[in-house]
Amino acid sequence: MTATAPTAEAAARKSSPGAARGPRRPGRIRRVGLPYLLLLPAVLLELLVHLVPMVIGIVMSFKELTQFYIRDWGTAPWAGLDNYKVSVDFDAPVGAALLHSFFVTVAFTVLSVGLCWLLGTAAAICLQDTFRGRGLLRALFLVPYALPVYAAVITWVFMFQHDNGLVNHVLHDQLGLTDKPSFWLIGDNSFFALLTVSVWKGWPFAFLIVMAGLQNIPRELYEAAALDGAGMIQQVRRITLPSLRPVNQVLVLVLFLWTFNDFNTPFVLFGKAAPEAADLISVHIYQASFVTWNFGTGSAMSVLLLLFLLAVTGVYLVLTSRGRRTAP
Amino acid sequence: MRSIRAAATGAVILSLALTASACGGGSSTGGGSGGSPQELTYWASNQGASVEIDKKVLQPELDKFEKQTGIKVKLEVVPWSDLLNRILTATTSGQGPDVLNIGNTWSASLQATGALLPWDAKNFDRIGGKDRFVDSALGSTGTEGQDPAAVPLYSMAYALYYNKQMLADAGVDAPPATWDELVAAGKKVSKDGKWGIAMEGSNPSENIHHAFVLAQQHGADFFTADGKPDFTNDGAVTAVKQYVDLMAKDKIIAPGNAEYAQNQSVSDFAKGRTAMLLWQSASANLTSQGMSEDDYGIAPVPVQSGTPGAGKQVNSMVAGINLAVFKNSGNLDGATEFVKFMTSDAEQKILNTAYSSIPPVKAAQEDPAFNSPANAVLKDTLATSAVALPQVPDESQFETAVGTAIKDLFADAAGGREVTTGSVEAALTKAQQQMPEK
Numbered sequence: 001m002t003a004t005a006p007t008a009e010a011a012a013r014k015s016s017p018g019a020a021r022g023p024r025r026p027g028r029i030r031r032v033g034l035p036y037l038l039l040l041p042a043v044l045l046e047l048l049v050h051l052v053p054m055v056i057g058i059v060m061s062f063k064e065l066t067q068f069y070i071r072d073w074g075t076a077p078w079a080g081l082d083n084y085k086v087s088v089d090f091d092a093p094v095g096a097a098l099l100h101s102f103f104v105t106v107a108f109t110v111l112s113v114g115l116c117w118l119l120g121t122a123a124a125i126c127l128q129d130t131f132r133g134r135g136l137l138r139a140l141f142l143v144p145y146a147l148p149v150y151a152a153v154i155t156w157v158f159m160f161q162h163d164n165g166l167v168n169h170v171l172h173d174q175l176g177l178t179d180k181p182s183f184w185l186i187g188d189n190s191f192f193a194l195l196t197v198s199v200w201k202g203w204p205f206a207f208l209i210v211m212a213g214l215q216n217i218p219r220e221l222y223e224a225a226a227l228d229g230a231g232m233i234q235q236v237r238r239i240t241l242p243s244l245r246p247v248n249q250v251l252v253l254v255l256f257l258w259t260f261n262d263f264n265t266p267f268v269l270f271g272k273a274a275p276e277a278a279d280l281i282s283v284h285i286y287q288a289s290f291v292t293w294n295f296g297t298g299s300a301m302s303v304l305l306l307l308f309l310l311a312v313t314g315v316y317l318v319l320t321s322r323g324r325r326t327a328p
Numbered sequence: 329m330r331s332i333r334a335a336a337t338g339a340v341i342l343s344l345a346l347t348a349s350a351c352g353g354g355s356s357t358g359g360g361s362g363g364s365p366q367e368l369t370y371w372a373s374n375q376g377a378s379v380e381i382d383k384k385v386l387q388p389e390l391d392k393f394e395k396q397t398g399i400k401v402k403l404e405v406v407p408w409s410d411l412l413n414r415i416l417t418a419t420t421s422g423q424g425p426d427v428l429n430i431g432n433t434w435s436a437s438l439q440a441t442g443a444l445l446p447w448d449a450k451n452f453d454r455i456g457g458k459d460r461f462v463d464s465a466l467g468s469t470g471t472e473g474q475d476p477a478a479v480p481l482y483s484m485a486y487a488l489y490y491n492k493q494m495l496a497d498a499g500v501d502a503p504p505a506t507w508d509e510l511v512a513a514g515k516k517v518s519k520d521g522k523w524g525i526a527m528e529g530s531n532p533s534e535n536i537h538h539a540f541v542l543a544q545q546h547g548a549d550f551f552t553a554d555g556k557p558d559f560t561n562d563g564a565v566t567a568v569k570q571y572v573d574l575m576a577k578d579k580i581i582a583p584g585n586a587e588y589a590q591n592q593s594v595s596d597f598a599k600g601r602t603a604m605l606l607w608q609s610a611s612a613n614l615t616s617q618g619m620s621e622d623d624y625g626i627a628p629v630p631v632q633s634g635t636p637g638a639g640k641q642v643n644s645m646v647a648g649i650n651l652a653v654f655k656n657s658g659n660l661d662g663a664t665e666f667v668k669f670m671t672s673d674a675e676q677k678i679l680n681t682a683y684s685s686i687p688p689v690k691a692a693q694e695d696p697a698f699n700s701p702a703n704a705v706l707k708d709t710l711a712t713s714a715v716a717l718p719q720v721p722d723e724s725q726f727e728t729a730v731g732t733a734i735k736d737l738f739a740d741a742a743g744g745r746e747v748t749t750g751s752v753e754a755a756l757t758k759a760q761q762q763m764p765e766k
Contacts, residue, residue, distance in 0.1 A: 066764060067440045067721060071419050093761035163584040185587045186739035271589055273532050273732040290413060292725040294764050
């Protein structure tokens, strides 16, 4: 009896859920904690790679950091909110230039993302059905995305040259669309030159993502719609676009962030001194920081930009996810 | 569940936004000798037609130095476009080379960072004394009244390169000596797709060099005596307008030059599209583009009247490269020894011949190699009529701000918009307002 008592107790414990909670707890913690443990290295790296530099950047934005202190930036005097005040004082030259550059960037981003999305989606839908040569076309469309940015943009620089460029040769010499050869890399046209290169470079990404999204739409939906008499346009409107919604949501966000912060394209196209009409904010901040050696103001501008991007992204996600929640 | 998803989304946004806007932090490249007395790192600026050519020129000399002193020099040739940022990075991280080349116009700006070894009398004595160097070259080694932050290595000056045949065909028998003569000659040449003179309108530094010289000729400067920006004084405005007017009013520069920034003007000159070119040490470049030395002549850069000389007759900035030592080098003795070697009479002859520049060392300048007619013009200019760009800590900001303003004015001229005294003044006012306040 005495020998069996513990066994019975154990058996009772095993069968009773209430009693079993005690001894199992460590296992459960282990089970719940494991994912966090696995995430830990990534979190640590994330801290190291992103958070630490960001905190340093924020600290710098409160300092009067010029060439006099760059060697040991910790010793730079505190500037308080001065750097921010200078950046947002839109009546003074620095703030006015920043605001101008901000508006240029917004216009550029809206146009570029819109065109990239439109072209990418159109191309992906057109290439959805199998036909001879589809593989080749798909590969060709991806070329701009696969090319190294620098090489591609430099080629555009040659094409946009006033005297010997291909663009003027076609527009002016061959088609006679302009009275005289236009300037593309200086003056007001530079905005359109920048937009052209940006769309050329960006739309294959949209194409790739939309194409991947299209693979997930069941063919039966189209067959059923076709049986009900829906034409191509109706199919795109009622089936393709709604089904692509989650994909598009991410795509537009990513394109927006990339385009808004694009540095390579304007820098290779125009060099350190971008024309006013194409003065994107990334190059503008680079100029404030690394060309005029005013790292404090540059950091403040970066922080303002970050806040703006966070706000826009947050609003965007709230708006787009609300739509999804109310959907059946 | 929803909160986890929200958190995950939040994390994704945050990391996306951060990736997107994170400013590139300083990374350490190169690295000094690490205290080893037998090793040095040297960042050479790209002087020749390519980085490879520079290595070919410099390596034998570095081997010679190693044989003499037992110190091995690790060479890295840095392209111009990267050099200033590389130096800044090295300055912040403290991980730089032991010895480096700097553009001489940056001397005062870089001196302000405190990263460069000051060349006091004692240090100069170790390389043979300050008086071995030409005065004009010493004028661009740092802020006036402080010990120089660098030692002159190669000197250059602007000259007027002219196509003999093109000027002769237009009925111009002598190279222009004044700007009026230059404009007159340019107008005679500018027709049938050919142009009077070539410029790099989109290169801020080039713009600064010419505007500065013209301002000097009008008795003006871009900074006050105590180093404050003064971009809108009458002389400066007149100078900038005179420069841009070569395209806007006189129409002797092809409008396409407004977007030049990659030395296209040199190619245009070599190919006979333009008759004149203001350049420093263009000979090697012209030869490599197929222009024979007999086809062009070299004359001093024009002045407003009379002949080049001191004072208002300045006709070039002092261009060139300086050699600096990183203060936190672990091998200051070796670095100084290396500077001594590079500025020795013998090395000065070899290096300046290779780069078709003029030695800033007096003794080396006497060498017959630097007495050809072309070099004589440059030597004369450097000795009598060249002035260093303002040696103020804000020099690099000035180059960008005013250089960019002039670029925009050229864009206006090229686009057919009027360039007036008012528009020049407005552009310069804006440039001045962008300068950091003190």
